[in-house]
Amino acid sequence: MSAGGKVSPGLHFVATPIGSARDITLRALDILAAADVIAAEDTRTARKLMEIHGVKVEGRPMIAYHDHNGAEARPKVLAALGQGRSVAYVSEAGTPLVADPGYQLGRAAIDAGFAVFSAPGASAALAALTVSGLASDRFLFAGFAPSAAGARRKWIEGLDAAGATVIIYESPKRVHRILGELAEALGDDRNIALCRELTKRFEEVLRGTCRRVADQIADRALKGEIVLVIARAPVRIADAGDVEVALKQALLEMPVKAAAAKVAEAFGLSRRDVYQSALRLKEEDGS
Helix, strand or coil: CCHHHCCCCEEEEECECCCCHHHCCHHHHHHHHHCCEEEECCHHHHHHHHHHCCCCCCCCCEEECCCCCHHHHHHHHHHHHHCCCEEEEECCCECCCCCCCCHHHHHHHHHCCCCEEEECCCCHHHHHHHHHCCCCCCEEEEEECCCCHHHHHHHHHCHHHHCCEEEEEECCCCHHHHHHHHHHHHCCCCEEEEEECCCCCCCEEEEEEHHHHHHHCCCCCCCCCEEEEECCCCCCCCCHHHHHHHHHHHHHHCCHHHHHHHHHHHHCCCHHHHHHHHHHHHHHHCC
16 A cells, blocks of 8 residues: 555455455455456455444456456456556455465466565464464465375375475365275374364364374365365484394395485484495395
């Protein structure tokens, strides 16, 4: 915002409440009140939010922009930007681009040389992390799991690679299934938090192991938006004997460098140290 209540020309990504309408920011209201054009994932939802807070459209253009009409709607937004106008974009709820439309629009605006701004605010992912009780110093937002079973299995198996607390979104219709798959792949005793309807009237947070949370909702048909927060894998203390066995096996299948890299990653060890051990084992074998 510039002096006089005017919005700077450019594309403004505006975060909106994920539940309680009062979670909107003062800056978001200023932008929605003064932007030349309003673009929204759902224009009806945007109108309703603006009405709640007394923000009038007053004849300003409203452009629907969502996953299914991006190719058609982007030129309209870019044309408005090309005219030196300010465009405010809001997704259905939360922060645009976080499991919501907006990335391609932002990329197109940047590529065309237009200014892009963020008016930060509510985000289901960060709200869930806040109440999860799990480590927040390093986290990964992984979005929605793939729908295909094979791809989903590989996706789940790769969640620990970042060495971070993982945040995912899931449909209430599929949450029972993915809890079972998480328990199978990551272990029954992996701690998680299931966060449902955050900031809304029936907000609920279930904390515990994968198996415990799965059992708690086994007979329930859940409703509403769900965020799962998954604890990072526990630190594995490498046993020297286990490392040596793994190295010997790897050396039978691949060159020294590749074997050392594989074992170092598996045990969370220094590649240099494991490489030196691999060379020693090769010398002892006389090969």
